Amino acid sequence: MSKSTFLVACVGKPSAGKSTFLNAVTDATAKMGNYPFTTIEPNRGVAYHGITCPCARFQKSTLCRPRHGHCDQGKRFVPIEILDIAGLVPGASQGIGLGNQFLDDLRxxxxxxxxxxxxGTTDAHGKATVGYDPSDDIDWLRQEIHAWIFHNLMRKWPGTVRRHLAIKATPAETLQQQLSGYGTTLPVVISTLEQAQLTSPLDQWDEDTVHRFVATFLKVRFPMVIALNKIDSTAADQNVSKLMRKYPSEQFVLTSALVEHFLKTLRDQGYIHYREGEEDFTTADDDPAAGLKPLDEKLKGRLNNVRDLVLFRYGSTGCQDVLSTIMDTLHVIPVFPVKNIRNFASEGTPQTDGIFRDCVLIRSGITVREFAWKMFSEAGKLYHTAETVGGIQVSLLSVDMFPGQ
Ligand SMILES: Nc1nc2c(ncn2[C@@H]2O[C@H](COP(=O)(O)OP(=O)(O)OP(=O)(O)O)[C@@H](O)[C@H]2O)c(=O)[nH]1
Ligand SMILES: [Mg+2]
Structure with a gap:
C-alpha cells in the first residue's frame, strides 16, 4: 500500500475479536484464537470504501483505470488499509502484557x-471468564494510549522547553516537532491547542496542562469508533445498554465479526449468496435455482441462529457499518490528484494509460500543503508541477470542486 492510503487501526484488549474483524472486512487470513495474545506481529488487510467516481459525470468511465482498487462504471472502490495489532491490557503503556512497543504500531x-x-466472557486481560462487565474497558484503553503519548512527551520535556526558549519557536511549532513521530502536522497541533484552550507559554505548562493537551490531541489526531463486538452472544444486550448509558456521546457500532467472517466463508465455499453488509443471505433452500450447494442439518441450524440472533435483530453484522461510520464522522472525502486538469491524466503517464488513476481519502478541511505532505514523494511532486488554469494555480482536483457530486 502506498503511504497515502487511509489507515485504520484496530485496538482493544486481547480476545476482543480484532483479528476476526480484520478477516471479516478484508481478505486477510490473520490467526484468530480464544486465548490472549494470539496476535503479536501486526496483521494488515485491505478493505474498500465505495464512492462515486468523477469519471461517470465526465462520461469517461471507459478510460478510468485506478492504480489501486477498482472502478465499476462510475462506482469506485477505494482501498483502505486495516491494521490489527496485539491486544492491549491495563498498564500496557508501562510495559505490562506484551508491552508498549505495540502502541508504536498505531503511530x-x-x-x-x-x-x-x-x-462478558473475557476479562480485562482477555482470559475466559463469565459475567465480566466491559463498561470500564473504554476508559482504561483510552488511558493507555493517553499515557503512551504523555510519557513520550514528558521524557524529553525539560530539553524540549529549553530548546523552545532558545530558538523562540511558537508552542505549536515545538509541539509539532515533538509529535512528528505520530504523523502530526502543524494544523493538527494548532487545532488541538485551540480546542483545549491552551494559550499559556510552553515554559509555564505543568503536568496537568500537558495532560489536557494530550487528551485533546488524542481526539483530534486519533478519532475513534467503538465496535461493540460479539452481539451474537447471550449477555450482549445487557452490556450494550450499559455502555450506551455510560457513554452517551461515543460513536458505537454493534458488530458480530464472527458471523460476518462465517458468512463470507460459506459464500466463498458456494453454500450461500451473501454480500458484505447485507441484511440477509440466500441458501439453496431459499432459492433452488441459485446454483448453491445443499446445506446439512448442522449448517442449517447455525445459519438459522445467525438470522435469529444477528441479522433479523440488528439488520446486519455491523462490520461494514464500522467503516462507513468512520468515513461519515470524519467527513472523509476523496481527492483525485491529476497532472492535467483538462484530460485527467496522471503525472508520468499519458492519458492512454487511463484517467483518474489516483484517489486519496482525506479528512475534509485539510489544506493543500498538508495534502502534499501526506502524499509526500508521490503527490508532493504533483503539487509543485500543477497546472495553471485561467491564471490560477490549480494544485488538486477534488470531487468537492465538482458541484453536485
Ligand atoms: N461469539 C463471538 N465470538 C467472536 C466474535 N469475534 C471474535 N470472536 C471470538 O473471540 C476469540 C478471539 O478472537 P480474535 O479475533 O483472535 O481476538 P483478538 O482481539 O485478535 O485477540 P488477540 O490477538 O489475542 O489480541 C476467538 O475465539 C473468536 O472466534 C464475535 O463476533 N462473536
Ligand atoms: Mg488478534
Missing part, C-alpha cells in the same frame, strides 16, 4: 476502531 493510523467484547 500512522488515521483513525482507530476500538473493538470491545460485549459478551
Amino acid at each position: 500512522h493510523a488515521d483513525a482507530l476502531i476500538h473493538v470491545v467484547d460485549v459478551s
Whole structure:
C-alpha cells in the first residue's frame, strides 16, 4: 500500500475479536484464537470504501483505470488499509502484557476502531471468564494510549522547553516537532491547542496542562469508533445498554465479526449468496435455482441462529457499518490528484494509460500543503508541477470542486 492510503487501526484488549474483524472486512487470513495474545506481529488487510467516481459525470468511465482498487462504471472502490495489532491490557503503556512497543504500531493510523467484547466472557486481560462487565474497558484503553503519548512527551520535556526558549519557536511549532513521530502536522497541533484552550507559554505548562493537551490531541489526531463486538452472544444486550448509558456521546457500532467472517466463508465455499453488509443471505433452500450447494442439518441450524440472533435483530453484522461510520464522522472525502486538469491524466503517464488513476481519502478541511505532505514523494511532486488554469494555480482536483457530486 502506498503511504497515502487511509489507515485504520484496530485496538482493544486481547480476545476482543480484532483479528476476526480484520478477516471479516478484508481478505486477510490473520490467526484468530480464544486465548490472549494470539496476535503479536501486526496483521494488515485491505478493505474498500465505495464512492462515486468523477469519471461517470465526465462520461469517461471507459478510460478510468485506478492504480489501486477498482472502478465499476462510475462506482469506485477505494482501498483502505486495516491494521490489527496485539491486544492491549491495563498498564500496557508501562510495559505490562506484551508491552508498549505495540502502541508504536498505531503511530500512522488515521483513525482507530476500538473493538470491545460485549459478551462478558473475557476479562480485562482477555482470559475466559463469565459475567465480566466491559463498561470500564473504554476508559482504561483510552488511558493507555493517553499515557503512551504523555510519557513520550514528558521524557524529553525539560530539553524540549529549553530548546523552545532558545530558538523562540511558537508552542505549536515545538509541539509539532515533538509529535512528528505520530504523523502530526502543524494544523493538527494548532487545532488541538485551540480546542483545549491552551494559550499559556510552553515554559509555564505543568503536568496537568500537558495532560489536557494530550487528551485533546488524542481526539483530534486519533478519532475513534467503538465496535461493540460479539452481539451474537447471550449477555450482549445487557452490556450494550450499559455502555450506551455510560457513554452517551461515543460513536458505537454493534458488530458480530464472527458471523460476518462465517458468512463470507460459506459464500466463498458456494453454500450461500451473501454480500458484505447485507441484511440477509440466500441458501439453496431459499432459492433452488441459485446454483448453491445443499446445506446439512448442522449448517442449517447455525445459519438459522445467525438470522435469529444477528441479522433479523440488528439488520446486519455491523462490520461494514464500522467503516462507513468512520468515513461519515470524519467527513472523509476523496481527492483525485491529476497532472492535467483538462484530460485527467496522471503525472508520468499519458492519458492512454487511463484517467483518474489516483484517489486519496482525506479528512475534509485539510489544506493543500498538508495534502502534499501526506502524499509526500508521490503527490508532493504533483503539487509543485500543477497546472495553471485561467491564471490560477490549480494544485488538486477534488470531487468537492465538482458541484453536485
Ligand atoms: N461469539 C463471538 N465470538 C467472536 C466474535 N469475534 C471474535 N470472536 C471470538 O473471540 C476469540 C478471539 O478472537 P480474535 O479475533 O483472535 O481476538 P483478538 O482481539 O485478535 O485477540 P488477540 O490477538 O489475542 O489480541 C476467538 O475465539 C473468536 O472466534 C464475535 O463476533 N462473536
Ligand atoms: Mg488478534
